[in-house]
Amino acid sequence: MRIGVIGGGAWGTALAQVAASGGEPVLLWAREAEVVDTINIFHENRLFLPGAKLSPAIRATGDLADLIGMDALLVVAPAQHVRAVLGDIAVGETPLVLCAKGIEAGTGRLVGEVAAEAHPGAPIAVLSGPTFAHEVAKGLPTAVTLACADEALRDRLAARLAGPAFRTYASHDVIGAEIGGAVKNVLAIACGVVEGAGLGLNARAALIARGFAEMTRFGVARGGQAETLAGLSGLGDLVLTCSSTSSRNFSLGVGLGQGRAAAELLADRRTVAEGAFTAPVLQAEAAKARVEMPVTDAVCALLEGAPVGEVVRELLARPLRAETV
Ligand SMILES: NC(=O)c1ccc[n+]([C@@H]2O[C@H](COP(=O)([O-])OP(=O)(O)OC[C@H]3O[C@@H](n4cnc5c(N)ncnc54)[C@H](O)[C@@H]3O)[C@@H](O)[C@H]2O)c1
Numbered sequence: 001m002r003i004g005v006i007g008g009g010a011w012g013t014a015l016a017q018v019a020a021s022g023g024e025p026v027l028l029w030a031r032e033a034e035v036v037d038t039i040n041i042f043h044e045n046r047l048f049l050p051g052a053k054l055s056p057a058i059r060a061t062g063d064l065a066d067l068i069g070m071d072a073l074l075v076v077a078p079a080q081h082v083r084a085v086l087g088d089i090a091v092g093e094t095p096l097v098l099c100a101k102g103i104e105a106g107t108g109r110l111v112g113e114v115a116a117e118a119h120p121g122a123p124i125a126v127l128s129g130p131t132f133a134h135e136v137a138k139g140l141p142t143a144v145t146l147a148c149a150d151e152a153l154r155d156r157l158a159a160r161l162a163g164p165a166f167r168t169y170a171s172h173d174v175i176g177a178e179i180g181g182a183v184k185n186v187l188a189i190a191c192g193v194v195e196g197a198g199l200g201l202n203a204r205a206a207l208i209a210r211g212f213a214e215m216t217r218f219g220v221a222r223g224g225q226a227e228t229l230a231g232l233s234g235l236g237d238l239v240l241t242c243s244s245t246s247s248r249n250f251s252l253g254v255g256l257g258q259g260r261a262a263a264e265l266l267a268d269r270r271t272v273a274e275g276a277f278t279a280p281v282l283q284a285e286a287a288k289a290r291v292e293m294p295v296t297d298a299v300c301a302l303l304e305g306a307p308v309g310e311v312v313r314e315l316l317a318r319p320l321r322a323e324t325v
């Protein structure tokens with residue numbers, strides 16, 4: 001199965017490394033000439049994943065059309081750019097494996113839904129889970145959810161992408177796998193705020209648990225399965241991203257918690273903190289689905305500039321309730 005990768009950020013590069021781990025050729029498309037050049041010349045993505053030595057089996061291109069004819073395409077552009085990037089390539093019936101984590105602003109579509117609209121003939125799969133790119137690129141042990149409604153395709157993809165340190169767990173729940181990854185980014189911002197404002201580890205644990213409850217409420221309302229949300233792509237990724245400054249979303253939250261403005265923190269940032277873009281659209285979609293998401297509401301308020309103390313006070317002053325999802 002010849003794999004093409006759309007997107008030369010940290011995650012696209014790490015996934016290319018996974019796909020090339022057995023020596024199979026992998027073709028990666030990147031927007032930036034510097035990424036294409038440093039991968040082809042030095043076997044390193046010096047812009048987005050510096051320091052990771054890449055397999056010589058990975059070749060990079062700046063021309064999306066070079067990826068036509070691959071057996072599967074890993075789509076790793078940031079969520080807000082997936083529609084535009086997929087609009088620039090004719091994929092026909094080539095399976096698309098969505099690896100971005102977010103919800104499209106303006107439409108409320110999950111990335112898989114965006115891809116299905118762009119290419120109705122292409123089978124859709126989702127790869128998601130607790131996966132810091134720099135760890136995956138180093139070959140550190142990692143496990144992901146590989147979701148696809150077509151069982152035969154899912155098994156082929158899961159087998160093709162699995163490696164000695166990269167375990168793929170099969171699922172048929174594409175929606176659940178996507179929602180876990182999108183929502184955890186918003187919740188990771190909240191956990192970063194707790195860190196930045198010095199609110200303590202009890203508060204962080206409470207946010208993870210209650211954040212997981214709101215992720216599950218939203219995921220189930222959108223047609224995902226609670227079991228998927230409790231797995232690698234949901235709870236697993238939530239725990240990872242809420243506990244490390246390696247997370248761009250968590251780090252953004254740390255800055256907000258220290259009282260810095262979102263605009264300042266996001267300005268001139270080359271890497272993506274998906275949660276900042278997903279939070280407002282998630283809030284709107286939750287309202288439409290009549291799902292209560294207080295942590296998401298709090299993150300939206302903080303991104304809009306509300307003072308941390310005020311937002312935290314409001315969150316804690318909500319009426320007491322039963323501890324259910
Ligand atoms: N980095 C990780 O550890 C990691 C792990 C799992 C999933 N993801 C997800 O993968 C996706 C890509 O993130 P990343 O970490 O690889 O990116 P990155 O932050 O390393 O790099 C930014 C990427 O955005 C692209 N980009 C910027 N403007 C663009 C535009 N106008 N059109 C198209 N592309 C544009 C750049 O080319 C680059 O590929 C995100 O959804 C992220 O949540 C990342």
Ligand SMILES: O=P(O)(O)OC[C@H](O)CO
Pocket residue numbers: 101129130131132133185188237240241246247248249250272273274
């Ligand atoms: O750095 P973040 O916050 O985008 O998180 C990266 C991955 O999604 C972790 O699984």
